[in-house]
Amino acid sequence: MKNHISPAIRLTLILLVILSVVYPIVVAGIATLAAGGGKGETVTVNGKVVGYALIGQKFTEDRYFNSRPSAVDYNATGSAGSNKGPSNPDYLKTVQARIDTFLVHNPGVNKADIPAELVTASGSGLDPDLSPAAAKIQVARIAKNRNISVERLNQLVDEQTQGPLLGLLGPSTVNVLKLNVALDQLK
Amino acid sequence: MYGLTLLLAIPLGKYIANVFKPESANGPIERFIYRLAGLDSSRDMTWKENLIALLTINAVWLGFAFTLLLIQGSLPLNPDGNPSMTPDLAFNTAISFMVNCDLQHYSGESGLTYLTQLFVVNFLMFTSAATGIASLLLVVRSFLPKAVDTVGNFYVFFVKAITRILLPISFVVALLLAFSGTPASFDGKDSIVTMQGDTVGVSRGPAAGMIAIKHAGTNGGGWFGANSAHPFENPTYFTNVVEMVAQVLLPIAMLFALGFLINRRRFTWVVYSVMTIGMLCLLIPTLVTEFHGNPAIAQLGVIQPTGAMEGKEVRFGPLASAYWSIVTTIISTGSVNSMHDSSMALSGTMELLGMMTNAFYGGCGVGFLNYYYYLIIAVFISGLMVGRTPELFGRKVEAREIKIASIVALLSTLLVKGGTALAAWVYINYPNGAGVASDLVGKPSAWLNNPANHGFTEVLYEFTSANANNGSGFEGLGDNNFFWNYATGIVLILGRFIPIIGPVAIAGLLAQKKYVPESSGTLPTDTATFGLMTFAVILIITALSFFPALALGPLAEYFSLK
Numbered sequence: 001m002k003n004h005i006s007p008a009i010r011l012t013l014i015l016l017v018i019l020s021v022v023y024p025i026v027v028a029g030i031a032t033l034a035a036g037g038g039k040g041e042t043v044t045v046n047g048k049v050v051g052y053a054l055i056g057q058k059f060t061e062d063r064y065f066n067s068r069p070s071a072v073d074y075n076a077t078g079s080a081g082s083n084k085g086p087s088n089p090d091y092l093k094t095v096q097a098r099i100d101t102f103l104v105h106n107p108g109v110n111k112a113d114i115p116a117e118l119v120t121a122s123g124s125g126l127d128p129d130l131s132p133a134a135a136k137i138q139v140a141r142i143a144k145n146r147n148i149s150v151e152r153l154n155q156l157v158d159e160q161t162q163g164p165l166l167g168l169l170g171p172s173t174v175n176v177l178k179l180n181v182a183l184d185q186l187k
Numbered sequence: 188m189y190g191l192t193l194l195l196a197i198p199l200g201k202y203i204a205n206v207f208k209p210e211s212a213n214g215p216i217e218r219f220i221y222r223l224a225g226l227d228s229s230r231d232m233t234w235k236e237n238l239i240a241l242l243t244i245n246a247v248w249l250g251f252a253f254t255l256l257l258i259q260g261s262l263p264l265n266p267d268g269n270p271s272m273t274p275d276l277a278f279n280t281a282i283s284f285m286v287n288c289d290l291q292h293y294s295g296e297s298g299l300t301y302l303t304q305l306f307v308v309n310f311l312m313f314t315s316a317a318t319g320i321a322s323l324l325l326v327v328r329s330f331l332p333k334a335v336d337t338v339g340n341f342y343v344f345f346v347k348a349i350t351r352i353l354l355p356i357s358f359v360v361a362l363l364l365a366f367s368g369t370p371a372s373f374d375g376k377d378s379i380v381t382m383q384g385d386t387v388g389v390s391r392g393p394a395a396g397m398i399a400i401k402h403a404g405t406n407g408g409g410w411f412g413a414n415s416a417h418p419f420e421n422p423t424y425f426t427n428v429v430e431m432v433a434q435v436l437l438p439i440a441m442l443f444a445l446g447f448l449i450n451r452r453r454f455t456w457v458v459y460s461v462m463t464i465g466m467l468c469l470l471i472p473t474l475v476t477e478f479h480g481n482p483a484i485a486q487l488g489v490i491q492p493t494g495a496m497e498g499k500e501v502r503f504g505p506l507a508s509a510y511w512s513i514v515t516t517i518i519s520t521g522s523v524n525s526m527h528d529s530s531m532a533l534s535g536t537m538e539l540l541g542m543m544t545n546a547f548y549g550g551c552g553v554g555f556l557n558y559y560y561y562l563i564i565a566v567f568i569s570g571l572m573v574g575r576t577p578e579l580f581g582r583k584v585e586a587r588e589i590k591i592a593s594i595v596a597l598l599s600t601l602l603v604k605g606g607t608a609l610a611a612w613v614y615i616n617y618p619n620g621a622g623v624a625s626d627l628v629g630k631p632s633a634w635l636n637n638p639a640n641h642g643f644t645e646v647l648y649e650f651t652s653a654n655a656n657n658g659s660g661f662e663g664l665g666d667n668n669f670f671w672n673y674a675t676g677i678v679l680i681l682g683r684f685i686p687i688i689g690p691v692a693i694a695g696l697l698a699q700k701k702y703v704p705e706s707s708g709t710l711p712t713d714t715a716t717f718g719l720m721t722f723a724v725i726l727i728i729t730a731l732s733f734f735p736a737l738a739l740g741p742l743a744e745y746f747s748l749k
Binding site for chain 2: 004005006007008009010011012014015016018019020021023024026027028030031032034035036037038039040041042049050051052053054055056057058059060061064068074075076077078079080081082083084085086087088089091092095096099111112113114115116117119120121122123124125126127128129130131133134164165169170171173177180181184
């Protein structure tokens with residue numbers, strides 16, 4: 001035991017220098033070359049930062065494409081899911097309330113067609129994306145609110161849709177923040 | 188995704204085997220490290236001495252990590268002004284990262300400083316993974332046809348595991364993440380005004396490097412609270428693939444490395460097949476149930492063509508989330524890209540079973556050690572069945588080895604079910620923490636985030652995860668209090684070191700025994716029949732031990748949802 005204490009402490013100190021000082025500094029150094037310089041990529045409108053591309057934000061107004069429900073209310077100094085189990089009765093009441101609210105704001109939508117992600121909270125509470133279907137189901141509401149044609153808005157969603165990785169892996173997504181920035185710029 | 192992992196794992200296994208061959212030389216970096224640490228790299232040690240070395244250095248880390256967490260609030264590199272930890276939380280956190288578990292009873296954004304993220308979490312992620320790899324290498328000589336007293340040098344295995352394997356892999360993964368959008372700079376949190384006019388903060392930090400080793404070393408603790416569901420921690424489907432491959436890579440590669448080192452490829456393939464079949468048995472039901480969505484939500488009239496979405500991210504979808512949830516529980520990563528608490532009931536069962544066996548690939552190095560004691564038991568039982576002396580690679584397996592293997596196998600049942608029973612007892616008898624216990628247990632009636640069977644599963648999951656050194660959680664559980672921090676802390680330590688000490692001791696004892704060349708009288712251990720036998724042993728031990736608990740928790744919920 002005694003023979004091992006001194007090497008253990010010395011080895012720990014050396015590895016601290018390598019793993020906790022050199023390694024993260026080198027990674028941080030190289031990452032300055034990445035988009036956003038390793039600080040997180042921001043989205044700017046007219047020179048003003050309106051958000052981080054990867055961090056979802058709260059969109060609840062009728063004139064914007066709404067983002068998903070969030071367990072942390074899109075406060076990005078924290079992050080969490082709801083952690084509600086599938087059979088929890090209180091949770092199912094919440095989902096029912098979200099369905100009802102959605103139908104009030106989007107008259108004419110068939111309940112069965114509501115994409116599940118619009119009435120369930122994401123894992124991080126900061127989900128930046130929607131599926132194209134979840135964006136398009138909101139088009140009629142926004143068209144009415146902004147007096148823009150449904151076709152133009154559907155086209156906008158298609159333009160903003162990011163296809164699967166290599167064309168085949170994973171779901172198609174639409175970044176809600178970028179979509180709404182583009183929406184504001186439509187004439 | 189899985190094919191890519193396998194494609195990388197075989198050559199990596201060969202490379203690892205070359206690194207750890209007894210005759211392979213130390214490079215200048217390793218020699219420099221040995222010299223500064225005052226180590227004699229050429230000295231081989233007995234299994235006992237190696238275990239003492241391993242436990243000593245782990246004790247040093249524990250003391251160091253605990254101290255740093257207690258005073259982090261007054262130390263530098265704390266741009267967000269986060270506070271120091273309470274003693275019980277620091278105790279739990281220090282142990283949790285030392286043992287490669289990474290159960291987190293705090294959220295990274297507010298619970299740690301950049302200093303402790305790097306000097307405690309990031310550091311222990313490397314060293315705990317390297318400890319696991321080194322422990323596996325300590326059993327290698329018991330497979331070789333020569334009786335020996337010494338089993339190698341822990342320090343050499345440990346240092347090389349970091350310099351030759353973990354650091355290079357992490358570095359590559361870190362850069363892939365950083366260039367996909369994961370923050371890597373030391374800037375503190377930012378504040379922005381959103382398009383709707385809300386002012387919100389955005390936490391950041393030098394996270395890319397830590398997230399890389401979190402997967403390469405099967406650690407699993409997140410920089411951010413939501414772990415790999417957080418869009419900074421796992422920005423795209425591409426990074427999801429990278430992180431997924433990174434976490435399965437070493438557990439599989441270590442298995443192949445072992446095969447090359449002991450020169451028994453057939454045996455390796457049998458073990459690999461058993462593990463893979465085990466994984467598929469857990470994976471397929473999970474994929475199906477998640478893809479079908481939540482039946483309770485279907486009853487509300489929503490069709491869910493894209494599957495269950497509660498606790499899941501749109502960019503991954505239910506299939507990649509389901510695949511991850513099984514991978515992360517069968518190997519001991521415990522990182523999550525969806526919230527397991529909101530998984531379907533059947534998926535919850537499979538996640539629990541993955542952690543209960545903990546040997547379908549398993550953690551970095553320690554996965555095979557878990558498999559090793561199943562193997563010893565299988566050799567013993569099948570030896571008895573056909574009336575032959577139980578032997579493993581030309582060495583007799585006798586009472587002492589069997590006793591150790593059985594104790595290790597039974598210990599996990601005791602820790603998981605004992606812990607769950609204790610928590611249930613406190614929950615029922617002290618719902619308001621009244622009287623003596625109020626300081627100790629907080630308010631137990633507020634522990635659970637879900638009622639009925641699902642609430643029970645939250646408790647069972649927490650202890651299973653602690654014992655398996657997994658680190659994922661049904662995170663609805665209110666676990667940052669005296670009771671949970673100490674109870675799981677103790678389970679963590681026992682669940683880590685007993686399954687290392689046991690197999691290393693068995694291997695050390697076997698290695699000393701006379702080698703009897705295998706003959707027609709030997710029961711072959713590299714056949715499909717024997718593989719099946721091992722699978723049956725795993726199934727019986729796990730099913731018999733844990734079925735009652737599973738029936739009370741997720742299985743009951745599953746049938747109530749039908």
